[in-house]
Amino acid sequence: MSEISESFVSEKVKNIARAPKYRGAIFQVEADERGLALIDGKEESLKIYITVDPEKDQIVETRFFTYGGPIFTALADTLCEHLQGKAIEFLEKTNVHNLEKELRDDPEKPAFPAAATEVQSLAKLIQKLVDSYPEKKAIALAARETMEQVKYRTQTVEGRNEADKEWAALSQEERLQKIADCLHVNVRSTLQMDGGDLEILGMLDDTHVKIRFQGACAGCSASSGGTLYYIEDQLRDNVYYNLNVVPEDTFTDALAAQTPET
Structure with missing residues (x-):
């Protein structure tokens, strides 16, 4: 992780780092209760959490957590905001350099030095999340099917009658x-x-x-x-x-x- 003074980052980076909107965590039990796939991963000091509707391949919620300073915080918060409500393929198409451009005060002046390693780290993390989605989707879909079966067998008259006979x-x-x-x-x-x-x-x-x-x-x-x-x-x-x-x-x-x- 790069160690860059706040004097070398844009005001947008500083402002987001002071009050990020999407800092937090999403736990597996929360995703399971809602029938969602949870893809999460860590690179350096940054961890990102994304819940996805596995039937629609649509991102539902995003969160991140980091101890990594203003650059990681600003990049992750901007990424999370961009992903809200988008199709999961939007994650794969995300260009971290474009996120940096959004954090500039002046379109011609970088938001932070080109030597900042946070850009490469975030790109690696995004790829990890993309790679993990197919497996997490399959698990979530199987869990949804199980939940529907349980609901039928325990909460409907027809299901309970069938269960009574079998028992x-x-x-x-x-x-x-x-x-x-x-x-x-x-x-x-x-x-x-x-x-x-x-x-x-x-x-x-x-x-x-x-x-x-x-x-x-x-x-x-x-x-x-x-x-x-x-x-x-x-x-x-x-x-x-x-x-x-x-x-x-x-x-x-x-x-x-x-x-x-x-």
Whole structure:
């Protein structure tokens, strides 16, 4: 990254650097919730985030973040402004030298010295973003399809009727296997990262599955709140919409086991 005094940059560069419009970040979870593809990348101290509608190949939102000084800030902010609402192909056609010309106070006087390495760095970053889009688009389209299937199976009368019939036709062992597969793929690794885990104890009836929290989860207050709701949501979205998760109550269960039947 070049180290150039602010006295050698245009007033436009300085003004944008003082109050950029598009500084910030876009997280993958935000893009997923909106069914968008997120392409992001980093070069030197600059990172750019772009969300794209994968069906229309249209850019929805842009953000950037940098510690790299006024030139990176002004270039990135100008780029983000140009890309808003444009087709993704507009990114590929972007000429960083044209962005520099827009930042000039005088059309005949460069906005910053030609030796500034930010121009080359931004050009490399743009190419990285362009190259990453096909894969990110495919992932986003697949996620959209999955979301539509989940919505149909959990929120429509027709979908729920189909799910009810399929669930009723399964044996107890088949139901437990589907539950175990879902928890293994969607839940277990998340719990294990925090030192926890879970065990399936069995079905209490057609719609209630009993589990035992293990490790850190066994003594965590979230086990009866956020973690429990997360597990239940995963099972309802991926196995059967009417499933309920019942965590083992070690104290109550132990007491019941000690109480003689009358």
